[in-house]
Amino acid sequence: MAVQKPTQPAPGKPAPDSTRRSEKSRRAIYDAALALVVEVGYPKTTIEGIAARAGVGKQTIYRWWSSKADVLMEAFLDLALREAGxxxxxxxxxxxxxxxxxxxxxxxxxxxxxxxxxxxxxxxxxxxxxxxxxxxxxxxxxxxxxxxxxxxxxxxxxxxxxxxxxxxxxxxxxxxxxxxxxxxxxxxxxxxxxxxxxxxxxxxxxxxxx
Amino acid sequence: MAVQKPTQPAPGKPAPDSTRRSEKSRRAIYDAALALVVEVGYPKTTIEGIAARAGVGKQTIYRWWSSKADVLMEAFLDLALREAGxxxxxxxxxxxxxxxxxxxxxxxxxxxxxxxxxxxxxxxxxxxxxxxxxxxxxxxxxxxxxxxxxxxxxxxxxxxxxxxxxxxxxxxxxxxxxxxxxxxxxxxxxxxxxxxxxxxxxxxxxxxxx
Structure with a gap:
């Protein structure tokens, strides 16, 4: 089953540490996006709000996703895959x-x-x-x-x-x-x-x- | 088929003229409510906004309906009945x-x-x-x-x-x-x-x- 996988960070030369940092940021961004859409609804959820709550820069989000819809859909898909296996x-x-x-x-x-x-x-x-x-x-x-x-x-x-x-x-x-x-x-x-x-x-x- | 009918204004002693005025206000309120929910969405539609657009006082709306949800649902039901027979x-x-x-x-x-x-x-x-x-x-x-x-x-x-x-x-x-x-x-x-x-x-x- 070809389930859409979350976009991976651009490869570059990821040392183990930077991979771990990236994974931690990604998780924080997903968690922030899901929490915000639940609390304030889709229209009031913004990339800025997600970045602030996740403790990352806005540019980190824009490097991996093109819109808040993309972030939210991947966050939700990730949740479904993690929780339900x-x-x-x-x-x-x-x-x-x-x-x-x-x-x-x-x-x-x-x-x-x-x-x-x-x-x-x-x-x-x-x-x-x-x-x-x-x-x-x-x-x-x-x-x-x-x-x-x-x-x-x-x-x-x-x-x-x-x-x-x-x-x-x-x-x-x-x-x-x-x-x-x-x-x-x-x-x-x-x-x-x-x-x-x-x-x-x-x-x-x-x-x-x- | 018991279709919910729009609430009628309190009877009192309606002369033909005041009945016509009431009917005209009701129609203006329905039209304003439907136009607003289309333009700004449900969350931003307010009783105040409907009253202003319909050219009636807020109290006119509160006399006939208890909430914006009530106004909107009756406006939509009225539309369905008028247009589709x-x-x-x-x-x-x-x-x-x-x-x-x-x-x-x-x-x-x-x-x-x-x-x-x-x-x-x-x-x-x-x-x-x-x-x-x-x-x-x-x-x-x-x-x-x-x-x-x-x-x-x-x-x-x-x-x-x-x-x-x-x-x-x-x-x-x-x-x-x-x-x-x-x-x-x-x-x-x-x-x-x-x-x-x-x-x-x-x-x-x-x-x-x-």
Whole structure:
């Protein structure tokens, strides 16, 4: 799974010490960016504010990232990778599509219920609603890697005869993930493992009688 | 369909002239509220700003509404009712569930592609993402009436044997509307009649082979 990796500092001749310093600055910048977006929201988060809180110069941030949106998206991606490990970026294939999708969605529910993920990702998503360019970057950088995994898993299910061949996997995956995303983002209903299990059953077997 | 009606001014003894004046003020307030939320966003829209732009006193607004959220939600609901007529608040029942849901979703796509609806509802939705109380009010006042119509239509389909009896209509409706809502709100993909037609077919007949 090609997950976007944080930009590395320009190589130069990094002695071990300067590498450690760089890594420490990067961590401080990520932490500052996530804390600020939670506290003051996306519009009031600035590169200057992130630099001041991280204890680094503004130029350090501009050397590695081109905008506050870039810093925030990479900080959030780094958080997701550190806290959840590689799990969200692999998709199980036990041969049982329903069980595999239910497992991934249950993990997503647990993540949505964790304030460390909920608060910054909600702040970014809210800005993405009204700021189309940022919204499209969020999709491309944060969501697409996960969507690709669903597509791959659904294609494997098609090859195994468990999903109809004429189904478009890019649309089909939305039957699983969009209802959960809408309940979470728009507060339209409670989210739980029982709920996502029902979504998977409804989507795979359809609402109409067989 | 019990659509929330705008609060009426306290009765008193309204002569025709004062009724006309009240109606004119109400319209000016709605227009000002929608224009402001589009121009400056929800957080910077204030009762003072709405009053100034509408050419009315702040007290006129406070006499009819308790908060800017109330004004905005009623202004948006009024816009939806005026522009779209009663259509979005009835749900066809021709006996053909797929055709009926496709027709409603196509009309929703057309509305989402209309800037008069898109811009203010997007501004309100973005605020609802990070402001849980407002988000829940938006669901209760703006979305629930439509959701109830889907529930009624799905129950009628269950009675007619076209939807499995064990399906929960409140969850089932999300297979139709949440993918569309997420594409629209989060810019995750293009929206079109062909897309919503596919959603209806996938949801009714399931992804798995029959």
């Amino acid at each position: 590689p799990a969200p970026y692999t998709f199980p294939d036990t041969g049982d599509l329903a069980a595999d999708v239910k497992g991934v969605l249950r993990a997503t529910v647990d993540q949505m219920n964790d304030p460390r993920f909920d608060v910054p990702s909600r702040a970014l998503a809210a800005e993405g609603v009204v700021n189309e360019q940022l919204g499209r970057e969020l999709v491309a950088k944060l969501m697409q890697p996960s969507l690709d995994l669903y597509i791959d898993r659904l294609r494997a299910a098609q090859d195994a005869g468990q999903v109809r061949p004429e189904i478009d996997p890019r649309i089909a995956l939305e039957l699983f993930i969009s209802p959960l995303a809408q309940r979470w983002l728009q507060h339209t209903g409670p989210i739980s493992h029982e709920y996502t299990d029902a979504l998977v059953d409804y989507a795979l077997h359809g609402l109409a009688p067989r | 009663p259509a979005p608040y009835t749900f066809p029942d021709t006996g053909d569930l797929a055709a009926d849901v496709k027709g409603v979703l196509r009309a929703t796509v057309d509305q989402m592609n209309d800037p008069r609806f898109d811009v203010p509802s997007r501004a309100l939705a973005a605020e609802g993402v990070v402001n849980e109380q407002l988000g829940r009010e938006l669901v209760a006042k703006l979305m629930q009436p439509s959701l109830d119509l889907y529930i009624d239509r799905l129950r009628a389909a269950q009675d007619a044997g076209q939807v499995r009896p064990e399906i929960d209509p409140r969850i089932a409706l999300e297979l139709f509307i949440s993918p569309l809502a997420q594409r629209w709100l989060q810019h995750t993909g293009p929206i079109s009649h062909e897309y919503t037609d596919a959603l209806v077919d996938y949801a009714l007949h399931g992804l798995a082979p029959r």
